[in-house]
Amino acid sequence: MLATLPILLASADVHEAVEHAASGGLVEQFGLSLNYIVMQVISFAILAFVLYRWGIKPVLATMDERQHKIESGLKYAEEMKAKLEQANQQSEEILRKSAVEAQAIVNDARKTAKELADRQTQDTAAQTAAMLAKAQQAIELERGKMLAEVRGEIARLVTLTAGKVLTKELSPEEKSRYTQTATRELTGV
Amino acid sequence: MSATKQIRATAKQLLALSLEDGQLSETKVRAVLAWFEQKPPAHAAATLREYHRLVLHEVSRSRARIEFAGTLASGAVASIITELSRIYHRPISATTIENPALIAGVRVSIGDDVFERSVAGQLEKLATTTA
Numbered sequence: 001m002l003a004t005l006p007i008l009l010a011s012a013d014v015h016e017a018v019e020h021a022a023s024g025g026l027v028e029q030f031g032l033s034l035n036y037i038v039m040q041v042i043s044f045a046i047l048a049f050v051l052y053r054w055g056i057k058p059v060l061a062t063m064d065e066r067q068h069k070i071e072s073g074l075k076y077a078e079e080m081k082a083k084l085e086q087a088n089q090q091s092e093e094i095l096r097k098s099a100v101e102a103q104a105i106v107n108d109a110r111k112t113a114k115e116l117a118d119r120q121t122q123d124t125a126a127q128t129a130a131m132l133a134k135a136q137q138a139i140e141l142e143r144g145k146m147l148a149e150v151r152g153e154i155a156r157l158v159t160l161t162a163g164k165v166l167t168k169e170l171s172p173e174e175k176s177r178y179t180q181t182a183t184r185e186l187t188g189v
Numbered sequence: 190m191s192a193t194k195q196i197r198a199t200a201k202q203l204l205a206l207s208l209e210d211g212q213l214s215e216t217k218v219r220a221v222l223a224w225f226e227q228k229p230p231a232h233a234a235a236t237l238r239e240y241h242r243l244v245l246h247e248v249s250r251s252r253a254r255i256e257f258a259g260t261l262a263s264g265a266v267a268s269i270i271t272e273l274s275r276i277y278h279r280p281i282s283a284t285t286i287e288n289p290a291l292i293a294g295v296r297v298s299i300g301d302d303v304f305e306r307s308v309a310g311q312l313e314k315l316a317t318t319t320a
């Protein structure tokens with residue numbers, strides 16, 4: 001009971017104040033004045049202008065600039081990403097082309113090496129054949145020369161032996177008869 | 190004209206002066222030598238050597254060397270000389286030499302020509318053709 005007593009007292013005061021206001025001069029009771037209100041409006045306008053001109057506007061400009069920078073950065077990052085992707089593709093293409101060209105060069109090199117080896121083999125075979133032919137020719141020449149020398153030596157020995165035999169075996173009469181025959185041949189008689 | 194050519198020309202002229210009827214004349218050779226002593230030409234020694242060589246060659250052209258093995262028949266040398274004179278159209282003298290190396294037959298040399306009719310020559314020819 002004692003606890004509800006202040007609340008009842010307060011409600012009684014409010015009720016009395018409402019009745020007093022309703023009885024007359026609410027504007028006067030609050031001290032409102034048109035001049036004050038106009039001055040308040042002008043002051044607020046000036047304050048709003050000042051705040052907007054030197055406070056809000058630079059902040060907005062800064063925020064716009066930052067937003068623009070962020071957008072530019074994002075756009076640049078996107079472009080860079082696209083360029084990086086393109087560069088990756090180009091590098092892959094270059095690598096692929098390089099691999100193809102390298103393979104072609106290796107194939108050409110193998111082909112050239114094979115041709116060179118074949119040509120060298122053929123040259124070597126031809127040189128070997130030429131050397132063999134030359135050696136064969138030299139052997140034949142040497143053989144012919146040796147045979148000629150042997151033949152000449154045999155002929156010399158045969159004629160030497162025949163001369164010795166004839167010298168021994170021919171009698172003086174036979175020699176004289178041969179000489180006379182030779183003389184007749186010379187003189188044509 | 191070089192010295193060698195001049196020497197040869199002079200020697201040839203002297204040889205021409207030494208001939209009489211195409212034959213070497215001892216008289217004319219002596220006359221040439223006498224003139225040589227009186228008026229020796231340029232390059233006298235070389236010219237004399239060349240003249241000597243030409244005279245020897247001329248003598249060899251008219252002198253036959255008859256080599257034989259065995260015995261020569263009588264009149265064989267004369268027959269050979271007659272035949273050589275007929276061939277060379279000039280008188281030919283001859284010297285005979287026995288050469289047993291011929292085995293049998295004759296070999297006649299006159300100048301640079303050789304007439305071979307011997308067993309040794311036949312064997313040598315056989316060896317040459319066989320070799």
